[in-house]
Amino acid sequence: MAMDAWGQKDTQPRTRSDRDAWIEETAAESEETFDGASISAFADDYRGMLILDRMNEGQPDTDPLHSFALDELLCRQVGEGGPPIIHLWRHPGAFILGQRDNRLPHVETALQQLAVRHYHTAVRNSGGAAVPLDRGVVNVSLIVPIDGSASGMRFNHDFERMYELISLALSFTGSRVDKGEIAGAYCPGDYDLSIDGRKFCGIAQRRQAKALIVQAFVVAEGSGSERAALVRAFYDAAAGTGASSTEASVGAGGNGSSNVSVTGSPTEGGTEGAAAAVSHPIVVPDSTASLEELTTIGADATRTFAERVKAVIRTCQQPDAVADSAARLKLPLTDELEAMIASLHARYKR
Helix, strand or coil: CEEECCCCEECCCCCCCCHHHCECCCHHHCCCCCCCHHHCCCHHHHCCCEEEEECCCCCCCCCCCHHHHHHHHHHHHHHCCCCCEEEEECCCEEEEECCCHHHCCEHHHHHHHHHHCCCEEEECCCCCCCEEEECCEEEEEEEEECCCCCCCCCHHHHHHHHHHHHHHHCHHHCCCCEECCCCCCCCCCCCCEEECCEEEEEEEEEECCCEEEEEEEEECCCCHHHHHHHHHHHHHHHHCCCCCCCEEEEEECCCCCEEEEEECCCCECCCCCCCCCEEEECCCHHHECCHHHHCCCCCCHHHHHHHHHHHHHHHHCCHHHHHHHHHHCCCCCHHHHHHHHHHHHHHCCC
16 A cells, blocks of 8 residues: 555545645555564654655755755644654755854865855754765755753753654664764764764754754665765865864864864854854864765665665554544645745854
């Protein structure tokens, strides 16, 4: 029996509509079958979760904040009683800055260099630092209501949710997924996910009043070190490394990782007034690798990883709960999405 892109069983012939634009395969075609809903500590949260697969929708001219804006609108709906959603997506060529990155003294110069290489750039509204996106990077957004319990109010509760999901999705490879900051990795954090000491995934979080988004970027295919070298080059240019107008000092990050604190002119991408110190990670290319490089997942790693993630969710789904979620879903209108994209760009002047 076929399923639409939201994971709901479909017994009628499909017609072209907004909802039918996101078509995915039948549940029977999923490569992985898991051992019941008990596989996940968060199984109850996934009973009615809808699957939004936009892996093949991103085009070269797609705004880099399109998917972030969609997440934001869907999160508002979840906070108002809408269904939980997992959103999988890619962008063919974007470089997404963290909010601190946008305050580096020579950020405009760095962005011009990225534009020459045909990267779209933007600042995201969730936590974290700079990340490059391309067709070899799978982005996973878990959009869920905020649990009012003591555990649910802790930030790491939802980071653990994503860590567990990705670990389960990769269990077939036999590789152990570790968590903890990887020195030298781009977008470093306590929930860096790694295999054999090399990072392949970073996790960030965006909280609204009643719902939240946990976002992960997963380097699935290609060279992780080349992506890290791109980020290193961005920071070198944005910080003005070696320029006489810039002073840099090295300090320890949260878990002993190195960061550079840069003081420079605030005229590029900064705020008028006295210059302020802005730190950024010291990126070491060999710190990062792709799943294709680290595991037995194979050359078609983006598709395989996305299917394994969906298989975990499907194992926990209950037909009645999914049908109820689909009935409650209201897709954002085009003008709402465009307005949110414009709002996010305006918020960070990017």
